[in-house]
Amino acid sequence: MTEPREPVIVWFRQDLRLSDNPALLAARDSDRPVLPVFILDLESPGAWAPGPASLWWLHHSLESLSRDLEETGARLWLGKGKADEIIPALAREVQASAVYWNRRYEPWAIARDSRLKSALKQDGVEVRSFNAGLLIEPWDISTNEGKPYRVYTPFWKSLKAKGDPRAPGPRVERLDFYGGAPESDALSDWNLLPAKPDWAGGLRETWTPGEAGAHTRLETFLDERIADYDSARNRPGIAGTSGLSAHLHHGEISPHQVWHAVKARAGGSLSKGEDSFLSEIGWREFCYNLLYHFPEFPEENYQDKFDAFPWKENEDALTAWKKGLTGYPIVDAGMRQLWETGWMHNRVRMIAGSFLVKDLMIDWRRGEDWFWHTLVDADLANNAAGWQWIAGSGADAAPFFRIFNPVSQGEKFDAQGRYVRRWVPEIAGLPDAFIHKPWEADRETLRKAGVTLGKTYPRPIVDHKQARERALEAWNEIKDAA
Numbered sequence: 116m117t118e119p120r121e122p123v124i125v126w127f128r129q130d131l132r133l134s135d136n137p138a139l140l141a142a143r144d145s146d147r148p149v150l151p152v153f154i155l156d157l158e159s160p161g162a163w164a165p166g167p168a169s170l171w172w173l174h175h176s177l178e179s180l181s182r183d184l185e186e187t188g189a190r191l192w193l194g195k196g197k198a199d200e201i202i203p204a205l206a207r208e209v210q211a212s213a214v215y216w217n218r219r220y221e222p223w224a225i226a227r228d229s230r231l232k233s234a235l236k237q238d239g240v241e242v243r244s245f246n247a248g249l250l251i252e253p254w255d256i257s258t259n260e261g262k263p264y265r266v267y268t269p270f271w272k273s274l275k276a277k278g279d280p281r282a283p284g285p286r287v288e289r290l291d292f293y294g295g296a297p298e299s300d301a302l303s304d305w306n307l308l309p310a311k312p313d314w315a316g317g318l319r320e321t322w323t324p325g326e327a328g329a330h331t332r333l334e335t336f337l338d339e340r341i342a343d344y345d346s347a348r349n350r351p352g353i354a355g356t357s358g359l360s361a362h363l364h365h366g367e368i369s370p371h372q373v374w375h376a377v378k379a380r381a382g383g384s385l386s387k388g389e390d391s392f393l394s395e396i397g398w399r400e401f402c403y404n405l406l407y408h409f410p411e412f413p414e415e416n417y418q419d420k421f422d423a424f425p426w427k428e429n430e431d432a433l434t435a436w437k438k439g440l441t442g443y444p445i446v447d448a449g450m451r452q453l454w455e456t457g458w459m460h461n462r463v464r465m466i467a468g469s470f471l472v473k474d475l476m477i478d479w480r481r482g483e484d485w486f487w488h489t490l491v492d493a494d495l496a497n498n499a500a501g502w503q504w505i506a507g508s509g510a511d512a513a514p515f516f517r518i519f520n521p522v523s524q525g526e527k528f529d530a531q532g533r534y535v536r537r538w539v540p541e542i543a544g545l546p547d548a549f550i551h552k553p554w555e556a557d558r559e560t561l562r563k564a565g566v567t568l569g570k571t572y573p574r575p576i577v578d579h580k581q582a583r584e585r586a587l588e589a590w591n592e593i594k595d596a597a
């Protein structure tokens with residue numbers, strides 16, 4: 116008679132893939148049966164539980180992961196609730212000898228995982244965690260003084276000086292599946308998809324969540340776009356970027372896979388486009404580095420002097436911003452792209468973010484919150500760093516007094532108005548000269564374009580010049596504080 120073999124639980128989290136998945140590989144190689152598990156834990160993150168757009172993505176990503184696991188001979192076990200309660204209970208029930216997972220870096224996740232680790236160890240269960248999501252662990256990179264980096268350029272130089280990150284691991288093709296787990300939840304019972312109303316049509320049209328979708332995106336980007344990335348990445352009217360952010364966030368592809376795919380195509384030295392693209396992957400690393408070392412970053416100004424900034428409460432203006440009805444076409448286009456597709460071009464995130472924080476003087480955390488709910492790539496590290504960068508309150512942030520002008524930004528980066536016409540169709544008939552400033556068009560031009568300001572499209576909700584002065588006055592009040 117063969118001995119019953121105690122399984123290894125592989126706890127999937129933000130690593131929803133079968134290739135280059137260190138925890139899964141270690142379990143496969145452990146010579147024990149494997150039980151793959153995902154827990155929908157909406158309690159542990161508190162205010163940072165994933166928003167509706169992220170949950171839409173998660174549903175499809177889990178469907179894809181389940182299908183892929185079935186091809187290896189395994190089934191994904193689903194449970195809902197506090198992971199630090201469910202995992203130990205499950206481990207006891209199946210008499211697991213080990214639980215493996217890949218690390219996360221959000222403060223709430225670190226706290227939960229260390230609680231869980233102690234509980235499992237007390238039960239005599241082996242626990243191993245791995246790095247699957249970052250090129251470098253935040254504790255493995257520091258300045259010459261042994262301090263965390265606060266400025267991107269030296270951080271990136273130092274990361275590159277360490278040489279290529281590890282090569283991606285292979286795809287797991289077969290698993291010795293442990294079939295004795297209690298009944299799993301059904302994914303459909305979690306109701307992660309919107310029903311009434313179903314607002315996800317634009318998301319479905321735009322994205323293919325899952326590991327296969329991630330690799331198709333990367334291949335298409337490398338084949339068609341990376342050569343021009345350095346210049347095209349700032350033009351929202353063309354598909355000039357990779358669109359990989361949500362895939363990276365959910366761990367359907369690893370930065371190691373991206374890095375080595377770029378390097379393999381490049382051969383010897385990197386082109387401008389390749390170099391520039393990898394440096395954006397470097398920004399992602401930098402943001403995680405900040406989040407790890409400054410865990411209050413998503414909620415608190417990194418620079419304390421911003422605590423005294425006189426933010427305005429203005430719900431009407433906030434609503435106009437969210438709905439893409441500010442009267443500034445590039446801002447409105449971005450906010451509508453976000454609502455429709457769950458994604459916004461990086462250049463426009465900066466313009467729309469600046470408009471909220473500086474023109475409307477609304478606290479950056481209100482913008483962070485809206486992005487958190489609406490982005491399919493909503494990511495605690497990148498979102499917080501993006502907003503603090505915009506607000507000027509962050510580490511290595513844009514200085515507050517550099518205030519984006521939404522008209523000249525539009526004219527520079529969307530010169531032919533392609534982006535604005537796509538997302539703000541009610542002004543599409545305006546000539547290029549007015550597409551970023553409809554209020555300057557004469558009556559006849561507006562009439563020909565079918566635009567009635569204040570009716571078919573709003574007048575600007577603030578005058579940028581005055582708003583800029585008001586913001587600078589507020590900045591002058593706090594700028595000399597320690």
Ligand SMILES: Cc1cc2nc3c(=O)[nH]c(=O)nc-3n(C[C@H](O)[C@H](O)[C@H](O)COP(=O)(O)OP(=O)(O)OC[C@H]3O[C@@H](n4cnc5c(N)ncnc54)[C@H](O)[C@@H]3O)c2cc1C
Nearest residue numbers: 356357358359360395396399461464492493494497498501
């Ligand atoms: C206010 C604001 C909020 C943001 N919120 C998020 C967020 O919640 N999640 C998120 O992934 N990114 C966020 N970003 C960063 C950036 O806008 C997106 O990563 C990028 O637009 C995603 O598109 P892409 O995959 O085509 O990027 P690409 O240009 O193809 O870049 C490749 C990858 O590099 C990383 N990256 C690129 N730019 C940045 C950046 N500035 N900071 C950190 N990582 C970067 C992303 O993982 C991205 O997928 C935010 C930026 C701003 C200004």
